[in-house]
Amino acid sequence: MDIVLSLGGSILPREATGLRRTAAVLASLARRHRLRVVVGGGQLARDFIGVARGLGATEALCDELGILATRMNARLLLSALPGAHPGVPETYAQAARARENPVVMGGVSPGHTTDAVAAILADYVDADLLVNATNVDAIYTQDPRIHPRARRIRRMSHRQLVELTSRAASSAGGHTPFDLLASKVLQRARIPLVVVDGRNPENIRRALTRNPPGTVVGGSERRPSSRGVVGRGL
Numbered sequence: 001m002d003i004v005l006s007l008g009g010s011i012l013p014r015e016a017t018g019l020r021r022t023a024a025v026l027a028s029l030a031r032r033h034r035l036r037v038v039v040g041g042g043q044l045a046r047d048f049i050g051v052a053r054g055l056g057a058t059e060a061l062c063d064e065l066g067i068l069a070t071r072m073n074a075r076l077l078l079s080a081l082p083g084a085h086p087g088v089p090e091t092y093a094q095a096a097r098a099r100e101n102p103v104v105m106g107g108v109s110p111g112h113t114t115d116a117v118a119a120i121l122a123d124y125v126d127a128d129l130l131v132n133a134t135n136v137d138a139i140y141t142q143d144p145r146i147h148p149r150a151r152r153i154r155r156m157s158h159r160q161l162v163e164l165t166s167r168a169a170s171s172a173g174g175h176t177p178f179d180l181l182a183s184k185v186l187q188r189a190r191i192p193l194v195v196v197d198g199r200n201p202e203n204i205r206r207a208l209t210r211n212p213p214g215t216v217v218g219g220s221e222r223r224p225s226s227r228g229v230v231g232r233g234l
């Protein structure tokens with residue numbers, strides 16, 4: 001399968017043992033699948049953006065700092081992945097053309113997040129599946145940190161995901177593990193999404209099984225292969 005992984009910056013380990021463990025899972029997936037990883041900016045991005053904002057920087061400049069942070073995180077992960085494509089692609093075309101497997105990149109241009117980059121890349125390379133490894137265990141009907149009655153969602157359609165993320169985007173402080181632009185891009189391209197808790201990297205492997213943990217979006221057209229994973233039935 002052709003897989004794009006959006007690896008949240010907040011779950012990327014900042015010490016060697018944890019990074020090796022994450023990299024080992026990615027390397028083993030890349031032995032069976034075509035894997036492209038988009039790494040987020042995490043605390044590094046937030047720190048730089050916070051200081052720049054305090055200095056009165058424009059949002060576009062803050063985004064550029066965020067992008068540099070995502071590329072630093074991508075570079076760090078690459079240090080633990082000896083067989084991977086050696087550079088950090090800065091465009092979708094570069095990521096699509098890279099021969100080695102896996103490919104690791106960060107942000108591309110100001111104005112969105114790495115979830116959107118991962119969704120656009122998935123569309124660009126016509127991927128079978130996007131996996132979002134994040135710091136919560138699933139998508140919920142509402143933000144569970146604010147709403148104790150929020151329900152965990154096991155399966156949903158792209159349309160439901162877009163509705164949920166636009167509701168969150170228009171409410172102050174609303175937050176979903178996957179953002180609105182990324183959701184719309186996936187809906188348009190009809191690419192399934194699995195959202196898993198990436199704090200345990202084994203969940204990234206489990207995302208490709210018949211019964212993935214977390215939330216499955218748009219996976220009703222099941223891939224009729226022996227692997228039985230969620231996919232687009234190509």
Ligand code: UTP
Binds near residue numbers: 010063066109111117
């Ligand atoms: P992230 O994708 O890590 O954003 O990019 P995030 O929403 O803070 O991620 P979570 O909450 O950890 O999942 C960090 C920042 O880099 C800029 C944005 O400012 C973003 O908030 N960025 C990233 C871009 O402007 N363009 C990109 O293509 C990627």
